[in-house]
Amino acid sequence: MSTIQLITKTIPFLLMRLLIYGVFAVVALVFLGIMIGIGFLLHKVFGDSSMAFIVLMVITFGVIRGGLRFLEQYVLYIVKVGHISVVVELIKTGKIPEGKGQIAYGKEQVKQNFGTANVAFVVDKAVHGAVRQIQRWVLRVGDSFSFVPGIKNIIGIVNAIMSVSLNYIDEAVVSYIILRKNEKREENVWKSACDGVVLYAQSWKGILKTATGAVIFIFAFGIVTFLIFALPLMGLSKLLTLNNPDMGMFFGFIALIGAYILTLTMKRALIDPLVTIAMVNTYQKSIYNETPSVDLHNKLLGVSSKFKTLANKSKEPEPARKAEVVESAI
Template identity: 70%
Template sequence: MDMSIMKLFTKTMPFFITRIFIYGIFGLAALIFLGIMVAIGFLVVKMFGESSGAFLIVMLIAFGVVYGALRFVERYVLYMIKIGHVSVIVELLRTGKIPEGKGQVAYGKEQVTTNFGTANVAFVLDSMVHAAVRQIQRWIMRVGDMFSFIPGSKNVIGIINAIMSIALNYIDEAIVSYIFVRKSEGRDETVWKSASDGVVLYAQSWKGILKTSVGSVIFIYLFNIVVFLIFAFPLMFLSKMVTSNTPDAGFLFGALALIGAYVLTTLLKRALIDPLVTIAMIRSYQINIRSLEPAMDLQQKLLGVSSKFKNLVNKSKQEENSAV
């Protein structure tokens, strides 16, 4: 069922609300922490003067702590929700509905546990798929370099490579969606086998997915620029007001305002835009691989060009042998 991106967005709204809630709590905590670090930095400026590198060290520590905490939240809190969202998208694309009597988030978590056992298995598999696709994309672009003798083709290949590199952050979830499709079809195969076949199918159909990738990357860039400016101007104005009596600290607090704008933009992007682009990539992937079977000759070629893909295939064989 070819459900539109916006319809998938509205039908899976509970996942967006959950993400907004979690990122909102994190953002509030991050701003409070940054506020405390600002106060410490202000004292440092008062005590040692603007020329002291201590303020810069305090700000670097603050940024490092916030970034590290964000990675922790995404790895141990949000990952199950993200993959659960993938399972619901697949079900909606297949049947147009999900089983009644269950909340979407609860249903998605249940699907992850049923198909992967634990979120940790899904995370490890996702990481392996991501690494394999990265190597395969580089190989695809190197093949494209053969046409570099055509005027302007090198620039085009470079642009495509940059677009696919950014889109890679969402393609691994699209490939993971293939695992849910195979399970829903009742296929008796390991998730590692489904994932390796999903990678091959991506290599077969990447040209068809490119249009979605281009649109997604343009959308991401425009969103980041516009939202960053929306946050940056009022924060810069606030920092100017705060430092009106201490002009020497103006530059330092202005820099902090830009960091704050970047953090808020990143949180809003990850809460709203990342799952929306994931929907677009999954939909495009599923449409483009429809009726395709993994090409064994291409699989053999990929084994020779990607060590990460070979690891994925070997893991699949190990799991199949242990199940016998």
């Protein structure tokens, strides 16, 4: 099944993300407006030399950023994993079981495969750390060829691509965990995660190709979307300050902040799930009928301490492992 088909068949998840992020954007902009009003009052009271407004804006950004992290870790994460579960089922069978909505089926899969969203989140973060270390090792290996003319530029480009793609690789490995659980494999999630990372390292060529297209798409979308939001907001700020030119720069700065928040919201709501689907689809096709290489597994044990942790956890008894994961997730 193509990536486009997977996207069109999972529209309910995209709409849910858009709704949740849309509500967040509205709340964030209202909060920003209130803080700007307070900042404007401080500006009037203390004058141009006051640092109060700058401090207030830093606090505002911190609160908005913190709110976004909380939303993604404790509200949207189960939506993301549920979405991946549905994508895996569509790749495997072309449909989801009849009589179940996508959202309900995705939530059910999270509970069946991980027990709780906390467990899935902890596994995800462990995979993310292992893949990051492996990618750094790959780049260090590339540095050994620095004597080749132009190789540093190539390594720099590859590093940029891998850094962005890292945000989506762990979801691809999570899709492998879900696939193994759906196949009723007698292995815990850590063993599946460990094998999934090895298979990722084996399939880097196809994944890097998809990641390259994704990086270009993400940057192009970000630039275009920011301009779409920034230009009218800047125009509005200019109209509001026609009778008070001294405040033009101030309102222009606020317009840019608003454009950034809206652009970030659109990226998280729409682009991230689209890229995730593309990466999961490429990963699943690349590892089809592949088995994890024992030699590569042993090599990764020596270059990544976090991968070694994954491997050690995969050998723990299931009850002890669950207790430890839940405790570390709290």
